[in-house]
Amino acid sequence: MDMNDSVKRASEMATELRHELHLHPELPWCEVETTKKVAAKLAELGVPVIKMGFKGTQCGLIAEIKGAKPGPVLMVRADIDALPVTENEDLPYRSQCDGVMHACGHDAHTAVLTGVAQVLKEHQDEICGSVRLLFQPAEEAGPGSGAPAVVADGALEGVDAIIGEHVQSMQEAGTIGWKKGPFMASADTWDIVIHGKGGHGSRPHSSVNPMLCAAALVHALTAIVPQETNALYPTVVGIGAIKAGEARNVIPDTCTMCGTVRCSNMDERAAMPGRFERIVKGTAAAWNCTADLNYQMVYPVTVNDDDLTQWVLDVTKAEGLGDRLVEREFAMGSEDFSYYGEKVPAAYINLGMGTDAPHHSPGFHVDDAVIELGVKLMSALALDYGKSHPKA
C-alpha cells in the first residue's frame, strides 16, 4: 500500500471524525462518548483496544498495533478533552453542547491519532516492535488531570519512549515546532488563609487586620523572583485573587489569597514550597496573624529528551518536511504530557495552523489542513521508531 495514499485516505477519515467530535465536546473526566466513538472507529479498523478507561472511569483508552518483527514499544499520545467555553464561531459543526467547546484543538489530536491508527494498520508488517496509541482524558483538569492517572494505572509499563503533538494557532501554518530540553513551564497552585481578629473598624488596636498581612505578602511573594530564583531560569509567581471584608467599618477575621507558580527549572520548582512556607509563616507572625498554606505541585516542567527530539528532526527531514521545522522558544504555559517525560524519554512538538484566535478563546478554530500534516508526521515517526531503535 502506497504511503501517500494511506495518509491521504486516513486524513479524510480523521477530518470527518474531528468535525463529529467538535459537535459533541466533553469536559475532563466526562469523555465517555468521545472514548466510545474512538473505540468504534478502531474496531472498524481492526485495531485492538488493550485498556479501556482510566482511574476507574470509561474515559480514554489505549490501543496497540504489534509489528511483525521484535523491537521497542513507542507510545503516541493524544488528549481528548474539551473546555468550559461557549463557542462563538459559526461553523456547520459548531458545538451542540452549551458552554462546552473544543477550544484547544484536542478534537484534532484525537482525530490525528485515529488517522495514525489507520495508516499503521495498513503498514503493520513494517513495524518493528509495537506502537501504543494513548487517547488520554482530562489534560485540562489541573490537579487530578489525566496523565498522572494514566501513569498510576501502569500504562507506561514496557514503554520505551513517548511522543505527542499539539496544534498551535499562533504558529505559522504548516510548520512543525520543536525544542530540545525544557519546553513548557511547570504549573503549581497555592492557597493561603490568613487568620487575624475581626472587630469594629473604628478600633483597629483591638483587632488584627488580616488584610495588612496580605498586603505584605503581595510584596514578599512577588519578590521571590528574581531575589531568590536564578534570573537565568524564567519563573512566575502570580497572584490571582485576594478576598476579604464586606463593609467599610468592619475588620474581617480572615483574608484568603491564591495564585499560580510557573517554573522552567526543576530545582527552582522543588525549592518553591519551602520558600512559600518560610515567607507566609514569617510574614504572618510579623503581622500578629497565623496563616494556613496549601501549596500543590501540579504539572511538572515539560522536558523534551535531546536524543529523541533529534530523532524527530531526522525523521521529519527524511520525510521531506525539513523546511517546515521551526525551533520554538520556551513557553510559560503548561502541559500534563510533562508527567510522561518524568518516566520515559519524551518528545512533544507543535503543529502550526496560523489561525488568529488564541487557544481557550470562544473564537478558537482548527485549520483542517493540520490534520494531514499530523497524520503524515506522526505515522512516519511511529513506523520509524522500531527501525532506528532496535531492541531484541
Ligand code: NI
Ligand atoms: Ni491543549
